[in-house]
Amino acid sequence: MKPGTLSTFLARGAIWGFIVLELIFFSIAGQFFSVSDNAFLDPANMLLLLKQSAPIGIIAMGMTIIMINGNIDLSVGATFALAAVVLLDSMTWPFMAAMGDWAIPLAWTFALLTGAVLGAINGLIVWKTGVDAFIVTLGSMLGFRGLVFMYNGEQPTSHLNWTLVDFAEAQFLGLHTATWFLLGVTAVIWVVMHRTIHGRNAYAIGDNREAAINAGIRVGPHMMRNFVLIGFLAALSAVVFYSESGSVNPNDGQLYELWVITAVVLGGTKLTGGSGSVISTLGGVIAIQLLRKGLGHIGADTETVNLVIGLILIAVLFLDRQLNVKGKEALRT
Amino acid sequence: MTQPALRLEGIVKTFPGVRALDGVSFDVLPGEVHALMGENGAGKSTLMKVLGGIHQPNEGRILVGETPAVMANPLDAKGKGIVFIHQELSLAEELTVAENIYLGELPKKRWGFVDWETLYERTDRILKTLRVGFDARTRVGTLSIANQQMVEIARALTVDAKAVIFDEPTASLTDAEKVVLFDVIADLKSQGVGIIYISHRMEEIFKITDRISVLRDGQYRGTLNTAETNEDEVTQLMIGRTLDLSRNTSHHQLGEVALEARGLSCRGLFEDISFEVRKGEVVGFYGLVGAGRTEIAETLFGLRSPTAGSIHVHGKEVRIHSPAEAISLGISLVPEDRKSQGLVLGMNCRDNMTLPQVGELSSGPFTAEGAEIAIFEKYREKLDIRTPSWKQTVGNLSGGNQQKIVIGKWLSMNPEVLIVDEPTRGIDVGSKSEIHNLIRELASQGYAVIVISSEMPEVLHVSDRIVAMYSGRIMRTFTSEEVTEDNLIQAISGIEPGKSAEREPVSA
Numbered sequence: 001m002k003p004g005t006l007s008t009f010l011a012r013g014a015i016w017g018f019i020v021l022e023l024i025f026f027s028i029a030g031q032f033f034s035v036s037d038n039a040f041l042d043p044a045n046m047l048l049l050l051k052q053s054a055p056i057g058i059i060a061m062g063m064t065i066i067m068i069n070g071n072i073d074l075s076v077g078a079t080f081a082l083a084a085v086v087l088l089d090s091m092t093w094p095f096m097a098a099m100g101d102w103a104i105p106l107a108w109t110f111a112l113l114t115g116a117v118l119g120a121i122n123g124l125i126v127w128k129t130g131v132d133a134f135i136v137t138l139g140s141m142l143g144f145r146g147l148v149f150m151y152n153g154e155q156p157t158s159h160l161n162w163t164l165v166d167f168a169e170a171q172f173l174g175l176h177t178a179t180w181f182l183l184g185v186t187a188v189i190w191v192v193m194h195r196t197i198h199g200r201n202a203y204a205i206g207d208n209r210e211a212a213i214n215a216g217i218r219v220g221p222h223m224m225r226n227f228v229l230i231g232f233l234a235a236l237s238a239v240v241f242y243s244e245s246g247s248v249n250p251n252d253g254q255l256y257e258l259w260v261i262t263a264v265v266l267g268g269t270k271l272t273g274g275s276g277s278v279i280s281t282l283g284g285v286i287a288i289q290l291l292r293k294g295l296g297h298i299g300a301d302t303e304t305v306n307l308v309i310g311l312i313l314i315a316v317l318f319l320d321r322q323l324n325v326k327g328k329e330a331l332r333t
Numbered sequence: 334m335t336q337p338a339l340r341l342e343g344i345v346k347t348f349p350g351v352r353a354l355d356g357v358s359f360d361v362l363p364g365e366v367h368a369l370m371g372e373n374g375a376g377k378s379t380l381m382k383v384l385g386g387i388h389q390p391n392e393g394r395i396l397v398g399e400t401p402a403v404m405a406n407p408l409d410a411k412g413k414g415i416v417f418i419h420q421e422l423s424l425a426e427e428l429t430v431a432e433n434i435y436l437g438e439l440p441k442k443r444w445g446f447v448d449w450e451t452l453y454e455r456t457d458r459i460l461k462t463l464r465v466g467f468d469a470r471t472r473v474g475t476l477s478i479a480n481q482q483m484v485e486i487a488r489a490l491t492v493d494a495k496a497v498i499f500d501e502p503t504a505s506l507t508d509a510e511k512v513v514l515f516d517v518i519a520d521l522k523s524q525g526v527g528i529i530y531i532s533h534r535m536e537e538i539f540k541i542t543d544r545i546s547v548l549r550d551g552q553y554r555g556t557l558n559t560a561e562t563n564e565d566e567v568t569q570l571m572i573g574r575t576l577d578l579s580r581n582t583s584h585h586q587l588g589e590v591a592l593e594a595r596g597l598s599c600r601g602l603f604e605d606i607s608f609e610v611r612k613g614e615v616v617g618f619y620g621l622v623g624a625g626r627t628e629i630a631e632t633l634f635g636l637r638s639p640t641a642g643s644i645h646v647h648g649k650e651v652r653i654h655s656p657a658e659a660i661s662l663g664i665s666l667v668p669e670d671r672k673s674q675g676l677v678l679g680m681n682c683r684d685n686m687t688l689p690q691v692g693e694l695s696s697g698p699f700t701a702e703g704a705e706i707a708i709f710e711k712y713r714e715k716l717d718i719r720t721p722s723w724k725q726t727v728g729n730l731s732g733g734n735q736q737k738i739v740i741g742k743w744l745s746m747n748p749e750v751l752i753v754d755e756p757t758r759g760i761d762v763g764s765k766s767e768i769h770n771l772i773r774e775l776a777s778q779g780y781a782v783i784v785i786s787s788e789m790p791e792v793l794h795v796s797d798r799i800v801a802m803y804s805g806r807i808m809r810t811f812t813s814e815e816v817t818e819d820n821l822i823q824a825i826s827g828i829e830p831g832k833s834a835e836r837e838p839v840s841a
Contacts, residue, residue, distance in 0.1 A: 195699050197692045204688060207679045214674055215689040216657040274679050
């Protein structure tokens with residue numbers, strides 16, 4: 001085997017190995033500690049788990065592209081909330097209410113457009129000012145959240161449309177609507193990253209910005225496109241989730257950015273850019289959801305769950321670092 | 334004979350595929366200024382890294398005084414009395430002179446509070462011996478480069494230094510500042526400290542050193558007494574005869590002027606640069622590091638904006654604001670540092686090769702993988718790139734093959750002008766001549782080629798004409814018939830024919 005192959009394999013397969021470990025652990029521990037009678041590995045439970053992964057997962061696909069490109073977006077939680085408000089509120093507007101169920105696609109369009117526009121604002125500022133994406137999106141995270149509160153004060157925004165609820169709760173081939181959206185987005189982003197010119201250039205910019213510029217690649221427009229994409233996906237995530245729940249609190253989506261980044265990083269994408277994969281991100285998303293659900297299954301409370309996930313994130317990154325350092329040593333000798 | 338302050342015995346250091354140091358031995362006496370000379374890539378910096386504990390030698394040993402010493406890390410080397418004054422200063426600009434000098438070892442009072450009085454008192458005592466015009470409480474950021482260098486030297490004096498190594502210390506100093514530096518060196522010398530002085534500038538070497546040791550291709554080539562030798566002898570030792578020194582004799586049919594610069598200037602970097610490159614011609618730019626050659630290339634490629642002058646492509650004046658514009662005009666650049674500027678190391682060979690034209694190869698949003706592989710295979714064969722497949726990650730290839738990928742990347746775009754900055758840096762000897770032949774061949778196919786190099790044999794070997802630069806100016810342009818090693822060395826050292834005075838450098 002060539003040097004580096006083992007560590008590459010470990011790095012790529014690690015997240016799926018981790019998921020298997022979690023499954024084994026929780027099914028055995030569940031025998032002793034479970035508060036419910038159902039087995040953890042119950043198919044219905046697993047399908048529900050996938051569905052519950054969707055809101056974070058859909059955004060995480062966008063975050064993977066953003067991070068491969070060498071940026072970060074902290075405003076996705078606020079974008080998620082604002083798109084949800086637009087989705088639900090727009091259906092109560094008089095002309096929309098008059099349209100009956102035809103208002104649904106229009107409301108979706110409004111919400112998705114909102115997300116794309118917010119993303120474009122982020123992208124434009126990062127591109128034209130050259131300010132670091134971390135700072136720009138930290139600002140827009142606060143700003144977008146402010147817009148949510150300006151819209152309806154502290155009040156929740158609610159509108160329940162039963163056609164929409166039926167759609168969101170439907171199952172096709174056993175998988176819920178939300179799960180299909182998650183898988184679909186994963187597939188599309190995979191194609192974007194691996195089969196399009198934009199994806200190729202985004203990788204190049206993230207890995208070596210200087211070399212990309214020297215190859216005549218215009219960095220700004222590519223970053224801009226990625227921010228529009230992640231804004232759109234944050235809104236899509238809101239559309240999928242709130243079609244079912246029908247009510248959004250102004251604080252919804254808070255800390256989503258951190259869950260999303262955690263999932264992406266667990267999946268092996270580097271914070272410095274240039275490397276990462278949407279398939280591994282999917283693994284990261286499922287791994288986190290498994291932890292949350294599994295720890296709940298054996299009776300742990302939310303605080304404990306957060307503590308454990310935090311510890312595991314640091315442990316995984318430490319392990320990754322060790323593997324990478326070893327790989328570099330091997331190259332040097 | 335006195336006991337040497339520092340002694341190297343048979344130092345060997347190898348990197349994958351390269352024998353960077355091959356049995357280097359010399360010694361530095363206490364109270365001696367010992368020059369270390371050699372072309373770029375001769376192994377000087379590797380040797381210094383071995384001395385400083387950054388690299389460990391594969392063979393050989395270092396003796397400080399009489400005791401063999403192993404330098405585990407830079408701090409260890411300093412503790413043993415080996416002190417470096419680096420070309421690039423590493424000072425914290427926001428802190429005071431005193432804090433910088435004692436960084437990491439500030440004197441303490443009880444409870445861990447800093448003993449400021451002792452700190453300033455000690456610092457001022459050292460500064461006094463250096464006769465500088467600033468005191469311990471000055472903020473380093475407000476000092477001139479020369480004074481910052483004095484702070485570095487002061488830092489070196491806090492330990493009981495056995496040997497002090499100066500790496501190109503005068504690179505950014507004015508003549509007046511040099512005088513002060515040489516005084517300080519003389520003081521150190523009188524205190525019995527051994528000094529290693531690395532420089533390319535012959536004038537200085539002959540002014541202040543006692544002996545000169547020369548490295549070439551990682552090998553020790555001998556030590557001369559400064560008083561008994563001359564510039565020619567040293568030059569000959571540096572250049573040697575082992576490498577293919579043959580002058581380029583083949584000339585191709587020259588076509589029209591592809592690229593021309595008229596009075597091109599960039600404030601503080603280069604001034605009044607005029608030259609032309611014809612189709613089928615290789616023009617070599619030769620000079621010391623920092624002479625402004627790379628900056629000219631960057632300007633032609635749209636990475637810098639000139640402050641004066643004009644660029645003409647096929648006789649038409651153009652303004653180039655970005656690499657993308659340069660590329661569309663048919664200008665391409667193989668940069669100096671291929672790893673940080675030329676390649677996306679995490680990507681595979683094919684993706685790197687087609688990076689600038691991935692969009693042009695396809696009409697829609699999707700990549701045209703088939704066309705890309707075809708391009709890669711074509712240039713793999715043409716340039717003899719040795720890799721198992723296009724899927725290989727570029728970071729795993731050898732330096733020579735990496736460089737061929739970068740060259741292939743531009744050739745596949747069919748450029749008019751190819752600028753190659755340091756074409757063989759970090760490439761082993763065998764691949765070097767391959768790259769040289771390739772450059773000649775490209776010219777024969779009608780490309781206009783600019784080669785920037787710090788290696789004399791390389792410039793002589795590939796160029797039809799040689800532009801000699803010194804401190805941001807063109808000193809002279811030679812044809813390959815009239816150039817000699819001597820007049821070339823003189824030109825890049827700032828010595829004009831018939832005059833021996835150094836020309837005023839462009840002020841920053």
